[in-house]
Amino acid sequence: MPTYSFRNNETNEEFDIVLSMSELDGYKNNNPHLEQFIKFAPAIADPTRLGLRKPDNGFRDVLKKVKSNHRGAKINTW
Secondary structure: OOEEEEEEOOOOOEEEEEOOHHHHHHHHHHOOOEEEEOOOOOOOOOHHHHOOOOOOHHHHHHHHHHHHHOOOOOOOOO
């Protein structure tokens, strides 16, 4: 089950609670003094796969060996 972060608007206390998605709406309706917030954003993608960062030289050497042993392979070795 997912963990949700809440802030009490009256006391500014922050806490986490584990609820199923179906229970979340009922909990928020029963506690109008609580505000849900995102504590940290999850990682969505790998920077290497997005092209923001190149793989290190050791991995690039492995890609070159694979490409040389498999004729016709279109592996990007940067």
